[in-house]
Amino acid sequence: MEKSLDPALIEQLKKLQQKYAVMGQDLSSYLDGLLHADYLTYWDYIHLDTLLSLQNPKTQFADEKVFIIYHQITELYFNLILWEIEQISAKEPADEKFFTIRMDRIIRYFQLLENSFAxxxxxxxxxxFLKFxxxxxxxxxxxSAQYRLIEICSTDIINLVHVDFRESMQEYSDIEQQIEHLYxxxxxxxxxxxxxxxxxxQFEKKYLTLFTETGMKYRTCNLRKIYQQNFPSSKAVLDRLREFDQLANVLxxxxHMRSAGRYLHRDPEDIKATGGTNWQKYLPPRFQLIMFFPELWSEQEKQEWGKAAVIKALHT
Ligand code: HEM
Known part of the structure; x- marks a missing residue:
């Protein structure tokens, strides 16, 4: 004798029927579809074949693949960081627990990136490397546009203005003017x-409009604005923001700079591998003095921005 249907299953079918009826759909057609559908596989779900088809070295050197994949891994983490920032920005009303849990995720991603740079x-x-x-x-x-977007969504644009203009531009609230002087x-x-x-x-041509639009959009909902307006003195929040600032702007x-030092430093000829840029003056955090949350650092900490981490690195 055929087994009768489990009442719990009938209940589920009723709920499904209601769900589809609301949209004017016939459940039975969808059940037919289910009958013929394949089971989901791991490789289809994460698009493994596509993922593994995205590494296309330009040369025959084996290590170029390491270079490509590590950049791709970094961009994926950048994407996760932006995803968390977007959620914090969209949360209405702002919620301290939600904020700190997402900040912990962002910190974890940045720690992974810092620790994997080896x-x-x-x-x-x-x-x-020098050849490919x-x-x-x-x-x-x-x-990397995502790197810039993380900056823009984390703080007010004035904090990303070149240090030579930052002080004098404080009074201008015009984002477009500030964007002219991004560090x-x-x-x-x-x-x-x-x-x-x-x-x-080429970078400016492709992305400057996006950066300006994002700056406009986030002028009221970047991470700095959100904490200042909602939890300006929460220790849990401030601790996490300081950690994030250190990770993103020093560690x-x-x-990253250690890799430039390792491959490009010694021989002046090596410098050609960047196209002969000013990277030695540009990359060190102590020259750029970028801080997403400058008000969270003492005058001395600001003056010594990046110094403690360099000393620690020299002794480990
Ligand atoms: C051997 C590895 C690497 C070397 C030698 C290197 C070298 C450089 C140099 C010299 C610059 C300064 C700009 C220039 O002069 O072109 C730079 C900037 C940059 N690189 Fe790398 N890089 C490496 C790996 C990476 C990786 C894996 C990423 C991940 C996406 C990355 C992201 C960036 C970013 C975001 C900047 C701009 C930093 C800023 O504006 O402060 N680099 N890199």
């Missing part, structure tokens, strides 16, 4: 002439 620093043969890097000019990680717009310039490299020109930049 994949670049120690994970490629210098001889191979020449085939990739004028592209550069400098052109990175004087990076990736030619060491010899001070002119913008093609790397910088990751220093980990």
């Amino acid at each position: 994949v670049m620093v120690d994970g490629m043969e210098k001889e191979q 890097r020449m085939s990739l000019l004028p592209s550069s990680g400098f052109q 990175w717009r004087s990076g990736a310039t030619e060491l010899a002439s001070g002119k913008k490299t093609l790397t910088l020109q 990751w930049p220093l980990a």
